[in-house]
Structures are given as C-alpha cells and as structure tokens.
Amino acid sequence: NNTATFTQTVTNTTFGYPDASDRSSSIGFNTGQGLLVAAHTTPQTIRITGIRAFITTTSNTIFGVVCDANGAIIGQTADYSVVPSDSLTYKTINFTTPITVNANSNFFIGIGQRTGTYGYFPLGTQVESPARPNTFASVTPITGGTPSFTTSLGRFMLEADIEQVTLPVTLTTFSGKKEANKNVLAWTTANELNNKGFEVLRSANGGNFSSIGFVASKSTNATSATNYNFIDEKPLSGTNYYQLRQIDQDGKSSLSSVVVIRSASPKLEIANIYPNPTINIINAVLNNDKEERITVTITDMKGNVLKSQAYSTVAGSTNISINVASLSAGTYFLKVNNEDDKAIQSVKFIKQ
Secondary structure, eight states: OOOOOOOOEEOSSEEESOOSSOOOEEEOOBTSOEEEEEEEEESSOEEEEEEEEEEOOSSSEEEEEEEETTSBEEEEOOOEEOOGGGTTEEEEEEEEEEEEEOTTEEEEEEEEEOOOSSOBOOEEEEOOSSOOSSSEEEESSTTBOOOEEESSSOEEOEEEEEEEOOOSEEEEEEEEEEETTEEEEEEEEEEESSEEEEEEEEESSSSSOEEEEEEEOSOSSBSSOEEEEEEESSOOSSEEEEEEEEEETTSOEEEOOOEEEESSOOSSEEEEEESSSBSSEEEEEEEESSOEEEEEEEEOTTOOEEEEEEEEEOSEEEEEEEEOTTSOSEEEEEEEEOTTOOEEEEEEEEEO
C-alpha cells in the first residue's frame, strides 16, 4: 500500500521534519523570490527563537519566517547574506524577538528567498516517498499569501529553535449564561503560576472589546482547580461577547476564547467554528438556552460519520475542541444533535 511511517524530530529546544538521511536535492525560486515553508501545529504555547535551514547556495540573501495558517507572515528575521561556509550545513537565523505561537495553533516555519544576481536554489530537501500531504508549501508573494502545497519536492530541511512557555494559568473552562437581567460568567483554572488575575472584556460585535472589570487571582500559585465568576450587572442590549485577559505578575497577558450571551438566548446552535481551514484542531462555540447533553459528529460530504462525541452544554455559551488531525485533507461537516437526537445544525469546514 502507498503508506509510510516517518519520525519527526522534537526536543525541548527544536522541532522539524528532517531526519538523519542525506540531502537529496535543492529547491528555490531560481531567479524569482518567495517563501518555502513547512506546516506544523503545537499542543502548547511556544516561542520560536530562530529558523534552522539546510543551505545549498554559497551567496545571495535569505531570511527566516513564521506564518499563520493562512500564510500571512507573523514573524520575520532580518535579511541574512549567505557566505560560502554556510553551504551544505544547517544555518540558524534568529529573530530579534521570539515569535509566540499559541497552543493548538496551525502555523508554518520557513525561509524567504530574495531575488539574486543569478538563479539559485537555497534550501536542501530529503527523499520522502510517499510524501505527506498538506505539509510542505511555497508562498508567493514574498510578503506572504496563500500556501501552495506540494508533494513532489521532497522533505524540506527546515527546523525551528524554540523556548517553551510556562503559562501562568491553564484555563480549563469558560462559560456564560443569562440570569434575569444579568449575565453570569464562570471559569476554572487547572493551575496558576505568578497569576495576578483576569481582566473581563466585553464587546457588542465580537471585535471591539473593552474592559468592564477585574477579578484578582485567588491564589498567585496553585496546582489544583480554582473556580471564578463575574456578574455583568448591566449587560448590553442584544448580544454580548465576553473574553478574559489573564495577566501575570510581570504584566504579560494572554486572551481566552470568546463566550457569547444573547438577551433572548437561542435554542441549541453553532455560533462559530475556528480555525477554518484547520490542520489538527477544530473549535466550536455552541449556544443553548438550557443545560443539555448533546452529540457532535464529523461527517464527510457523503454523510458518513467519521467522529462522534457527546458533550454537556450550559445555558449560554459552551466551547469545545475536536481533534481532526487523523482526517484526510478535504471538506467536512460538523453537526450537532440535541438530547432527543434531533439534528439541529451543520457547518462546513476544510481540513488541510
């Protein structure tokens, strides 16, 4: 059969697809320019300090990049002028400031190739057969854009140097519900390290958030579950969007997922799914007017059920995450059935 098993190198300080085999070829844009990237996901928040690339040219200019799932550049090193001694070795190009990638994010690492005085192919590749899909890609223009995936160029010899991030807080749940004329938010942390507290943010449109309060940490350092709540005494009319900004003692912060509460709470519905397209994880925001045991399924375009799992919703907004890494690239539906097993809604998403 047309399958193979590959080992990915992952340590506390680096990750990448290259193995110990020899370089087989070189790739690049010849006389043009663009980005050569490899797709990854991370189960925890990391900071990328540099890009390691196997160089196969003796001159010209390259730079390191980190791109989001759509190919937009979120971090770029200064230009590096290749010297002859770099040829046929791994060269690390460091970022001035480490690039933070949040947990469960889909992203790309790679290099950019500037137009040279002659055609050149700066990046080494290794034999990979059969080639894994939706992993190695080129991006043009050089300023970022939609990745063009390839399975014919081999395994890109790209790695990233990282420093792991010890998160001040692990947020396990965040939900909201309407009680009379007030909106009640509740969240739970699994552990806290140097946590100052939580700024509660609210928006009328899901985009422009402003602060409406602050909840101090119950324990600056904790290793067990800690519960919090916040009451919005005067919610906006219509729909209210809420988000938490967790702030640690040195001022660094991170944002939670968004909870949605409507004045007239709807029956069970899928309010949002993200990221879409996705590579490994699909997140769904479910609104409901009551606590209910529901079933979420993933189906293909023919209606075949590929994944099915039961969840409990609150009266308000509930966030769930589903691992779709094992699915082949293509188009799928996320469907929700209520406790009576009645189909409520389905939303299309793309697996890369």
